[in-house]
Amino acid sequence: MIATRIGKKSDVPDNYTRLGEYIAAAEEKGEKLHQFWIRNCDAGTNIEDLDLALLEIEAVRRHKPDIADKTYHLVVSFRPGEQDKLTKDDLMAIEAEYAKALGYSDHQRVAGTHINTDNFHMHIAFNKVHPETLKVITPHRDFKILAKVSREMEKKYGLAIDPGMTDGKERDPNKLSPAARDYEAHTWQESFQRHVLKHRGEILEGLGKAKNWQEAHEVLAEYDISIKLRGNGMVLMSPDGQAMKASQLDRSCSKKKLEERFGVFEARQDKQPSKGLHQTRTRHRYKPRPLARHRNTPALWRRYLSTRKTIHRQPKLTARASRNWKTFLLMEAYQDPLSMVLILAHQELLRSTLKTSHQNKMLTLAHDP
Template identity: 80%
Template sequence: MIATKIGKKSGVPDNYTRLGEYIAAAEEKGEKLHQFWIRNCDAGTNIEDLDLALLEIEAVRRQKPDIADKTYHLVVSFRPGDQDKLTTDDLMAIEAEYANALGYADHQRVAGTHINTDNFHMHIAFNKVHPETLKVVTPHRDFKILAKVSREMEKKYGLAIDPGMTDGKERDPNKLSPAARNYESHTWQESFQRHVLKHRKQILEGLKKATNWQDVHQVLAEYDTSINLRGNGMVLISPDGQAMKASQLDRSCSKNTLEGRFGVFEARREKAQGKSKRRYKPRPLVRHRKTLTLWRRYLNTRKTLHRQPSLTSRALRSWKMFLLIETHQDPLATVLIIAHQEFLRTAAYGAKQSRRGPKNINLIS
């Protein structure tokens, strides 16, 4: 099991109702709702009660108008085969264990499990505002809490084990975070973190030579990356707003270490000069020798539809959705779908099989 907190995106309003409807609808292509339940709402506990439950939850949240982030969105991903071991009661018990550990036992929430071709997973949307005390609860060091509960649930229900960062093993510097894996799973496009880790050696060599914060900004800008404060730490940020903890690049890039070298953090004083050495831009995770033709068609389609917003343009917001739609008229799309699914399966679970995927399919270099 891998439990991942999906953080609020900068500049995007916190919309609990939209999230609750998403969980109930299982909107992703090829995805369907497996189980659904509601907790701590007078409106009821079933999917038929969702509309009233969301109104009830929003009524509580409106009493905290000054709080921008009032939702804790948790996704729990299971390994292949785990679904068959778990009953509905088991799934609800697992959800309750995460709620108790995070301090949300008495909080309103909706939860549901989804089935798709990639994996079996559970969404839990907690209202961070307590329905009676109106206290806003934000768990501290929740990644440790999530890892602890995951290991306990794996043992209790006989599930496959996914060792986490807190299990006493040295972290693989090239391993993607759950958030980056989630991005790639939903878009089939290279995540910002993969882009950064691909140039890890060069970035670290540049940072070793830095003597102040402005040098740090210049080194990172060469790889289309910026750095800023967030919470109690630092994050690396892509041009399109994706973020990763700076310490995920290397432990030497933690806030304490960098401020120990260069003093209190300083924002960049001027824009980078010239072009980046290695730009981060959308690109597919894997490619066939003819992928470029399909990729250009996807980009052109997005550009055209962007000028005419519609439901179709929203559906084509990712390479994954484009390929799934294209299968009706282009056999190559089907080949690429198989390749992406194989790549993601291998990357996520470390299967002992070739990372090249099907014949004639290669990773982007």
Template identity: 85%
Template structure:
């Protein structure tokens, strides 16, 4: 079991009604509702009571008009086969255990399980406003709480163990960050982070031999990477402004670890042109390339790059489209069957690259009447 809080998207209003209806409808393509229930609402506990229950929940939430985020959306993803081991009563017990641990035992909520092939998962929408005290509850360090409950429920019901981030498991160094996954989903172009991870062993070997900050900068420059301060840490940055935490490459590349070796961080000297360092010496440059290789890609890819070169840098729809391989293919598909073939190839390949149900769900925007799916 993997339990993940789906955070509120910046700029998207908190819309509990929309989320509750989404859980009840299971409206994603290929999904269907499995079980559904409501807790702590006088309106009732079943799906036919949803309309009145939402009115009841919204009435409580209106008592806190100054609070922008009043919803805690939890998604629990199960392993294939777990569905057959769990009855509705079992699922309700699991939901209740998460609620109790998070401090939402007496809070109103809507819950339901969805089935999509092997992606069996549970949505729980908690109203963070207590129906009687009107206190707004926001759990602290909830990832530890969620991991603890998940391990307990796995043992109780004999489910496969999914080690959480608090269980001391070795972090997968090749896992892309949400930002990199979003970039690839929106552009179908290889992200900077994927470029870095492809050369991970070479980079780490070079950094291991570096004796000072200057040599570390030179090692990274061979791969078109800048090392810069950001906040309290270090980031690896591409020529086009994409960035990843240095510690995502390896724990030994974190700011504290590198400063133990080289002393206080030193930026590149101003007298040394960054352009010269990153292009004249780069042996593994980060450049535009399609995420999914295909035997028919070359012709359209050359056309795409050529159009980018002549496209004026202005904030028009056409200009933005020419800087996005995915949008370029979608526009070309109306005239070129080859573009449609590539679209189908990309979509099929990207389906196999989906790492978890959570990655898919976290890429959605839940807002008033809108669900955005990559």
């Protein structure tokens, strides 16, 4: 099971009635309604009660005219054939568990399951406005909540396990690839993969709300990341050409999983800036920076960056020494004691990283049958 919140587009009005009708009608080509129910509405619980239930929900929502986003739209995707394992009562119980975990047990909602060939999924449209207190509930870091409930429901109902955004039992989400470790050992600079993993939770939360490839590109661009096809898969790329497999960020970011959500891959369509429009702002730019830090590092780092700017005018040996932070420190150590301090700090950091990596590998081997 993969549970995904469908975020509201900023330029599209929040129309709960339209969403409720969409769930009941199963309008997509080749799609049909499987099961349907309504919760916490006096109008009733069945599809024939939908019109009155939607009026009832809209009456509650009108108490919050200044809130632009009053709908929490959740889609839960199942594996092919799992519709045969689950009764309507099972599906309603699963929906109730998501509602409870998100804080929506007492909220009005419309839910239904759709079948489109092998694509079996559930839509749940929660009214974020509580029908009695009129408080608007918006869950914080909901992707973790959704993953936890999904794993519990898979276990309870004997469904196939789909490791989600926050699952790290089978794979250490912060483990660097051999290529990233080699880059850091060679340059003593932070790798692109470390930059990506540093913002992993935020990136996955943003991707979980994306509805198409262009929105996914915009999320990644905020972190100075581009996504491209390579071979049979996809890679995340830095501005300087470093790359990591998209699935190394999370299994939900594999080519197969992303194309199941967004369709066949589409390259980013750069918008031409014009009046009233703005390009995606890079909030967390990837910049080369020292792997190990010291209170006096900034001064030496500025000197290194300064030499990089004039590298083409330097003697050959000096130019080679300025190729990366590591070689620069090694050359500077002869005349600057601070460089030696930083060399020792980097060596200790790398030694610790390799030791931890080796210990994790031994633990994995020890637990393998």
